[in-house]
Amino acid sequence: MTSSEHTDAPGSIPPDSPAEAALRERVAGLMPRALADLGDLVAFRSVADAEVEDPAQCTAAAHWVRRALIDEGLTADLVPTPDGSDAVIGHYQGPPGAPRVLLYAHYDVQPATPAEWTGDPWTLTEREGRYYGRGAADCKGSVITHLTALRALRADGDYPVSLTVVVEGSEEQGTGGLEQLVLADPDSFAADVILIQDTGNAAVGLPTLTVALRGVVDATVRVQSLSTSLHSGAFGGAAPDALAALIAILASLRNADGDTVIDGLPATGTWDGMGYDTGQFARDAGLVQGAQVIGSGTVADQIWARPAATVLGIDAPAVEGAVAAIQPRAAARVNLRIPPSVDLAEAETALVEHLRSHAPWGVEVAVEVTGRGRPFAARTDTPAFAELSNALAQSYGRATVTNGQGGAIPLTAALAEVHPQAAIVMLGLSEPESRMHAPDESVHPGEIEHIALGTALFMRRLGGRG
Known part of the structure; x- marks a missing residue:
């Protein structure tokens, strides 16, 4: 902190x-x-x-x-x-x-x-x-x-x-x-x-x-690409996979450094108070050996002065019992935290539009905002x-x-x-x-x-x- x-x-x-x-x-x-x-x-x-x-x-x-x-x-x-x-x-x-x-x-x-x-x-x-x-x-x-x-x-x-x-x-x-x-x-x-x-x-x-x-916007994004599941051997490679499309959408929320990069939201804020030591943060957060603290700024910048998107959950088949089928539907819940310098309504609009606009292959995308806090x-x-x-x-x-x-x-x-x-x-x-x-x-x-x-x-x- x-x-x-x-x-x-x-x-x-x-x-x-x-x-x-x-x-x-x-x-x-x-x-x-x-x-x-x-x-x-x-x-x-x-x-x-x-x-x-x-x-x-x-x-x-x-x-x-x-x-x-x-x-x-x-x-x-x-x-x-x-x-x-x-x-x-x-x-x-x-x-x-x-x-x-x-x-x-x-x-x-x-x-x-x-x-x-x-x-x-x-x-x-x-x-x-x-x-x-x-x-x-x-x-x-x-x-x-x-x-x-x-x-x-x-x-x-x-x-x-x-x-x-x-x-x-x-x-x-x-x-x-x-x-x-x-x-x-x-x-x-x-x-x-x-x-x-x-x-x-x-x-x-x-x-x-x-x-x-921080303020918060919670949203559920739902993707549909097919009317029904299909055999991956018979249709895989050409039929759009809803789960893969969802993964691509979620991946677009962060860049290679781990910064949250939602279209239209500023992501370069800095915290002007005393800093949060990176090593102490890693210990407080319980990072496993080899894992890195992410983001291009300081820890304090990332957690207090910039937006941060987190994937809270995904609706998809479980690994155990999964069958060789292309998924027609998938969903995820996304949690966006915003600093006081960002307007809540602008953040909500930016998140919804980003999730929709980054969908690949023409799949259908529906976004529902389920919670918000200034x-x-x-x-x-x-x-x-x-x-x-x-x-x-x-x-x-x-x-x-x-x-x-x-x-x-x-x-x-x-x-x-x-x-x-x-x-x-x-x-x-x-x-x-x-x-x-x-x-x-x-x-x-x-x-x-x-x-x-x-x-x-x-x-x-x-x-x-x-």
Whole structure:
């Protein structure tokens, strides 16, 4: 992860005041409950895709979050979003004149294939100091972090700020349900400060605030060349092969260096922050021996400043059991990530036209855009950004850094559009060892503890309690 130092040197971090020391002790004392709650929440198979998991699992997870917020003194409701998912939205009215803080996370998760995991993905399991389970880092752990911060603050009798807590249920699907809800009902999401907790630290124990998010366009490309499959011996060589045509289309998305080269999209951007060491990136990514980091720019250029196309899946016959036949149809899902410098609508149009125009042999091509999310660049010149940087530094005992992240969070751009005066700051639990979206996703409990303390310190100071 690209990072740059934002706060003073660690030696200048002030010691805890007596009240802050008590808050630190409360957060530490709440950690057994936090891990127990994380285990309960991980157990819900809350994948927001009815073809993968039972939708009742998402509903059950949403009810769990709602009850947890109510238990901490908030009013909370399940609010349907336009994509059919339920967002849990909680409110608390603080002291007169208190600023309002919006805390965000999501309870839905990526699918998990048990055979690919060391243990059961739906059972939180501790191994060598880390806790494994789908959603442990992305993003159920952040739900628990919010709850832990609230519990620590509530021990003083009330909250120092007004609160809006938003926990959505379809972030991983990229269908934009909550984004549409924000645009339709902006007043329900009004806040002075918005903490989007769905990113992560540059390394375990290194407090990090995210200042740039990639946007995303998901598209399914379908190719048809024949009315039916044909014997490869009788027709091969002259009959157009749909699978080979699809492979040619997908190959056109990158050049020989590995750069993404979609017609009409700029591909030469540079990242002006501190760099991401190539060797460290190779280790973080788990490159096999002999594999090379791709692209003509630096790692930071490739992952934060330029578009990147990834083939997520292909519909084609499996190798085992394949017959000697020319395929009449094939399909693939393509994921395009774009930096904040690229307009989402322009990127979508460019991707669709590129996929269509690079089809060989006159085959039929249909492209369907299945998901989209706008990129986002955070302001770093607000008092809230500086105050949260300092609070996290005090929690961790080392200076806070800034970085970019690859995931799209549609809510950020929507909130910035309807509430441009709000300070939007991004943070979270996922660091390179977390393996978010992959088998054996995990979280380090220290990240939960330190971020909970940092956000609690921040809200306490924001509410004027020093």
